[in-house]
Amino acid sequence: MTLFDEQNDLIQRIDQFCLERGLPKGKIEFRNIPFSGEWGIAAPLFPLAAADPNKSGPVPQHAQNLAEALKDYLGLPQGFARSEAVKGYLNLYYETSQYAAKVIDYVHFAEHCYGMASLSGKTVMVEYSNPNTHKPLHVGHLRNVILGSSVCNILEANGDKVIRANYIGDIGLHVIKWMCNYEMYHAGEEPPADIMRWMADLYSEADRRFQDEPGFEEACRAYFGRWDAGDKDIEALWLKTRQWSMDGFDQVYALLDARFDRIYFESDVEESGKVLVEKILELGLAEDGRPENPVIIDLDKLLGTKEEYRVAVILRSDGTSLYATKELPLAIMKFEEYPLDQSIYVIDVRQSLHMKQMRKVLELMGFDWADKIFHLAYEIVNLPGNVTMSSRDGTVVLLDDLINEATERALSIVKEKNPDLSLETQHDIAEMVAIGAIKYPMISRENTKIVTFDWDSALDFNGQSAPYIQYACVRANSILKRGAVTDTHAQTSFDYELEPAEVNLIEHISRLPQELAKAAKDYKPSLIATYAYDLAKAFNDFYNQCPVLNTEAKIKAARLALTSAARITIENSLHLLGIKAPQVM
RNA sequence: GUUCCCGUGGCCUAAUGGAUAAGGCACUGGCCUCCGAAGCCAGUCAUGUGGGUUCGAUUCCCACCGGGGACACCA
Numbered sequence: 001m002t003l004f005d006e007q008n009d010l011i012q013r014i015d016q017f018c019l020e021r022g023l024p025k026g027k028i029e030f031r032n033i034p035f036s037g038e039w040g041i042a043a044p045l046f047p048l049a050a051a052d053p054n055k056s057g058p059v060p061q062h063a064q065n066l067a068e069a070l071k072d073y074l075g076l077p078q079g080f081a082r083s084e085a086v087k088g089y090l091n092l093y094y095e096t097s098q099y100a101a102k103v104i105d106y107v108h109f110a111e112h113c114y115g116m117a118s119l120s121g122k123t124v125m126v127e128y129s130n131p132n133t134h135k136p137l138h139v140g141h142l143r144n145v146i147l148g149s150s151v152c153n154i155l156e157a158n159g160d161k162v163i164r165a166n167y168i169g170d171i172g173l174h175v176i177k178w179m180c181n182y183e184m185y186h187a188g189e190e191p192p193a194d195i196m197r198w199m200a201d202l203y204s205e206a207d208r209r210f211q212d213e214p215g216f217e218e219a220c221r222a223y224f225g226r227w228d229a230g231d232k233d234i235e236a237l238w239l240k241t242r243q244w245s246m247d248g249f250d251q252v253y254a255l256l257d258a259r260f261d262r263i264y265f266e267s268d269v270e271e272s273g274k275v276l277v278e279k280i281l282e283l284g285l286a287e288d289g290r291p292e293n294p295v296i297i298d299l300d301k302l303l304g305t306k307e308e309y310r311v312a313v314i315l316r317s318d319g320t321s322l323y324a325t326k327e328l329p330l331a332i333m334k335f336e337e338y339p340l341d342q343s344i345y346v347i348d349v350r351q352s353l354h355m356k357q358m359r360k361v362l363e364l365m366g367f368d369w370a371d372k373i374f375h376l377a378y379e380i381v382n383l384p385g386n387v388t389m390s391s392r393d394g395t396v397v398l399l400d401d402l403i404n405e406a407t408e409r410a411l412s413i414v415k416e417k418n419p420d421l422s423l424e425t426q427h428d429i430a431e432m433v434a435i436g437a438i439k440y441p442m443i444s445r446e447n448t449k450i451v452t453f454d455w456d457s458a459l460d461f462n463g464q465s466a467p468y469i470q471y472a473c474v475r476a477n478s479i480l481k482r483g484a485v486t487d488t489h490a491q492t493s494f495d496y497e498l499e500p501a502e503v504n505l506i507e508h509i510s511r512l513p514q515e516l517a518k519a520a521k522d523y524k525p526s527l528i529a530t531y532a533y534d535l536a537k538a539f540n541d542f543y544n545q546c547p548v549l550n551t552e553a554k555i556k557a558a559r560l561a562l563t564s565a566a567r568i569t570i571e572n573s574l575h576l577l578g579i580k581a582p583q584v585m
Numbered sequence: 586g587u588u589c590c591c592g593u594g595g596c597c598u599a600a601u602g603g604a605u606a607a608g609g610c611a612c613u614g615g616c617c618u619c620c621g622a623a624g625c626c627a628g629u630c631a632u633g634u635g636g637g638u639u640c641g642a643u644u645c646c647c648a649c650c651g652g653g654g655a656c657a658c659c660a
Contacts, residue, residue: 029601031601031603033604034603034604034605042603042604044603044604044641046603046640046641047603047640049640050639050640058640059639059640059641060640060641061640062640063640086604087604088603088604088640088641089603089604130660132660169660172659172660173659289657289658293657293658294657294658295658296657296658298657306587307586307587307588307656308587308588310587310588310655310656310657311656311657312657313657313658314658315658316658317658318658320658322658322659322660323659323660324660349589349590349654349655350654350655350660351655351660352588352589352590352654352655353588353589353655353656354655354660377589377590379590379591379653379654380654382653386652386653410623413623417621417623433623441597444598444599445597445598445599446591446598446599448590448591449590449591449598450590450591450653450654452597456610457597457610460610461623462609462610462623462624463608463609463610463623464597464598464608464609464610465609465623467623468609468623468624470623471621471623471624472624474621474623475620475621475624478620478621479620479621482620483620518601521601522601526599530598530599530600530608533608533609534599534607534608537608540624540625541625543620543624543625544624544625544626545625547619547620548620549620550619550620563620584621585621585623
């Protein structure tokens with residue numbers, strides 16, 4: 001049971017029409033008719049007119065002629081109330097009541113699966129988040145997590161088997177600094193409930209000492225030497241503190257509704273990376289400049305390109321590993337562990353060249369799956385005045401602070417509007433609203449556009465925002481509670497003249513499957529974000545113009561069903577974005 | 586120097602090459618004895634410049650202007 005069967009039938013009959021007239025097939029595609037109120041699909045005849053070997057006169061006029069001929073040829077297809085040929089388009093208007101019932105019944109049949117596609121058989125890994133342990137998360141990390149987890153939701157809903165992967169930076173100078181500071185000034189301390197906050201505070205303390213405090217840098221260096229020599233005490237501390245960090249991340253992931261199936265640690269691939277470098281040298285791809293110079297792969301020289309792939313540095317001159325050293329074995333490990341049809345990396349746009357180099361190196365090494373690697377690049381989050389977030393300059397907004405502030409603000413509104421609810425419920429609702437409000441601006445714009453963070457708009461719960469969409473849900477829910485709807489699986493009958501707002505809402509509801517398919521194809525949660533808002537707006541229009549409870553019985557029944565279908569569809573859309581829909585707010 | 590991304594009302598954003606370029610914020614004025622005003626209604630204002638492809642360009646191509654990023658031992 002699907003929604004748009006009649007389009008396939010139509011296309012077949014149109015092909016027949018083309019065949020009979022010696023016209024090329026496949027030039028006709030249907031789209032929604034723009035200005036709603038009346039509801040239907042439209043096909044522009046221009047491509048067919050342009051391709052007609054027998055055309056005479058200008059294309060627009062010929063398109064109009066063809067539209068009229070096609071209209072007569074098709075007659076009035078099943079399920080449509082009327083057809084017209086206008087301005088070179090063939091417009092087919094649905095038999096509204098009949099189609100409305102079909103959509104609404106289908107939504108109730110599918111419920112939380114409405115909009116989702118059947119299994120594709122594809123296995124896709126999405127690597128995202130990729131935080132460094134011992135360091136705080138800031139608003140820049142937020143975009144990655146939200147984009148990544150939303151893409152996962154969308155691909156999964158579209159039928160792919162999705163493996164959510166997280167690559168954790170658990171080694172490096174930042175870890176040494178943190179542990180050295182901990183041993184010198186906080187030995188024996190245990191993290192409190194708010195682990196992230198505590199880890200972050202200690203990190204900035206360590207960072208400050210590293211900059212300002214005489215002797216601390218030297219202490220770190222000595223500490224690093226011990227670490228390098230395999231000091232067991234340091235290793236034990238490292239494992240313990242790393243886990244604290246991971247626990248802190250998990251708290252944030254739980255709040256953001258992000259999860260992972262496979263965790264990779266940087267420390268896991270460091271040694272295999274060095275081994276791999278030797279293999280690349282044996283293959284004759286790399287040049288060994290040690291001890292003076294690093295090990296490099298001169299891709300432009302190998303490929304005969306010019307300033308395109310540049311030079312990839314894969315091992316430091318002192319033999320220690322680099323980013324690229326570890327990325328290569330990790331990429332291989334992924335394909336060894338899973339039968340991947342695609343390996344997606346959600347990483348910011350500044351790493352585009354590195355990703356391009358890595359793909360090419362793997363290809364040169366003979367891995368035929370190299371072309372299955374896809375860099376899902378997104379732009380960074382800036383501060384007003386085009387200020388890049390940098391912990392060194394103190395220009396970061398910590399995720400913790402943002403979530404706390406937003407939740408507090410939402411809580412005061414919830415308390416005002418729902419004074420009778422328990423404190424716990426009020427807090428849960430405030431959290432759903434706050435997290436939604438924070439997430440929405442991060443996914444509602446194109447991946448390639450810079451997000452400028454400012455507190456005012458981040459904490460604005462009005463206008464095009466998650467709370468607006470959630471509010472539509474709450475209103476629908478409120479009506480359904482009062483309407484005492486029990487059997488949503490009953491057949492709906494729209495046996496009356498539908499208001500334009502109703503038609504518009506049903507039209508929006510019917511669009512979720514195609515919106516999801518598009519979002520999955522292009523990895524664009526922003527399409528769903530826009531759609532969810534438009535849908536909520538359509539519901540609000542309906543809400544304002546069409547009384548549900550205070551109207552005659554048959555209209556009431558239909559509108560209750562419509563309200564219920566709208567709620568399901570809004571909830572499903574929000575779910576794709578990782579935003580929760582509260583019952584009340 | 587090479588290369589990638591961005592340029593739409595005062596600000597932020599939307600629009601598989603298709604019909605009258607769609608919203609939000611801000612501003613002004615209305616709407617709670619009527620399903621929840623985190624809402625609704627009304628009003629002013631826009632595709633950087635110049636070419637090209639096309640029946641048709643915000644969308645594709647070229648050049649330029651403006652902003653940002655990347656380009657050998659950070660990740």
